[in-house]
């Protein structure tokens with residue numbers, strides 16, 4: 001990696017020599033990267049290059065896939081998340097995730113948000129405050145405060161996605177992973193989510209997979225480019241989009257392949 | 259190859275900038291010939307070329323607008339678009355200054371005050387700078403750009419020595435003030451043209467390396 005960042009200041013997530021196989025097909029090859037705290041890091045690359053696979057390693061979502069085998073180290077705040085004695089439920093509370101398709105639970109808006117905090121033992125009298133706070137943080141409160149008992153499915157796609165973000169925030173994670181959170185949304189909803197993500201980095205570390213180059217350029221501080229399971233280049237977003245070090249990065253972001 | 263139209267638009271942009279550059283070279287060269295030989299016919303032909311520069315500048319601007327609005331260029335492509343916009347503005351200024359030069363023969367009656375030896379040298383260096391900065395743009399050559407910009411010092415030195423010489427001549431013989439003033443303007447235009455060539459060179463360095471530097 002030319003001119004790329006090897007060590008970032010204040011890394012929250014550190015990945016060292018990560019290799020991952022689905023059966024005998026290797027999907028991640030020797031990936032090492034440090035992701036800084038309270039910033040937005042974007043992952044870009046052609047479909048199938050391993051972006052989703054990679055971010056799923058950060059909260060052990062790949063554990064749910066039978067054929068999947070992992071080697072290497074992933075630590076968060078210095079703690080190896082694949083080490084012995086790690087509670088995966090706590091880990092996923094610490095590292096929340098928002099998916100491509102909004103996936104609200106088939107219940108009211110209120111209960112969607114209250115669900116996690118209830119499981120994690122928040123008392124009933126505090127719950128309303130938690131729900132309101134989460135909806136405000138997700139910039140949804142003003143639009144729906146008068147109907148939080150309505151079914152979540154009555155919301156528009158963009159609102160559903162912000163509900164899912166609110167739901168993720170309600171359990172107070174430190175890190176939020178977004179896997180193409182806007183690819184099912186219209187431009188206005190996309191703009192709202194982008195604005196939201198840029199505001200969230202004050203309080204959270206954000207990792208986002210996106211196919212939208214302009215989106216990565218707009219909202220992220222650092223950008224990582226993956227190709228066929230390898231991390232080709234990682235650097236300041238401005239540099240990646242103005243003057244990437246690797247030809248394959250340039251070819252990809254300028255649409256010459258991919 | 260994906261994005262065929264896009265790549266064609268980028269190629270067209272580069273070509274148009276080079277065409278404007280070629281036109282600027284011709285206008286600068288002919289305006290200098292016309293002023294040195296007081297060739298009114300050549301001066302008039304040169305003045306007639308200005309609208310062609312306007313059309314090229316307009317075409318470049320429209321191409322850049324389309325590229326930004328429709329294609330959102332990034333990385334080296336973005337740098338090409340940004341530098342093409344700046345370079346075309348500099349080239350258009352070079353054309354404008356050269357047109358000013360081509361207007362001088364019509365204002366000078368009788369012959370020149372003196373043989374225009376140093377002034378012609380200034381013109382030759384300015385022409386060389388323009389040719390090399392365009393070549394550096396075409397080949398994305400930052401070293402050629404830097405070397406070209408370094409010639410600006412020679413132009414500046416000549417400017418000051420001719421300037422001092424003309425001022426002294428005017429002090430001695432006020433009857434030549436009108437003719438000498440045209441020559442002062444002439445060297446001033448040439449000095450400015452060399453500065454615009456330096457700007458082109460700076461844009462070429464940015465285009466090639468993403469570095470933003472000041473050359474002189």
Ligand SMILES: Nc1ncnc2c1ncn2[C@@H]1O[C@H](COP(=O)(O)OP(=O)(O)O)[C@@H](O)[C@H]1O
Nearest residue numbers: 022027045046047048049050051052053054065
């Ligand atoms: N659950 C899975 N089982 C087997 N192979 C998978 C699974 N998920 C992803 N893959 C394969 O791993 C590679 C990387 O996929 P993925 O991480 O989804 O890429 P991206 O998110 O960059 O599009 C692809 O070749 C894909 O087919």
Ligand SMILES: [Mg+2]
Nearest residue numbers: 051052053209
């Ligand atoms: Mg994916």
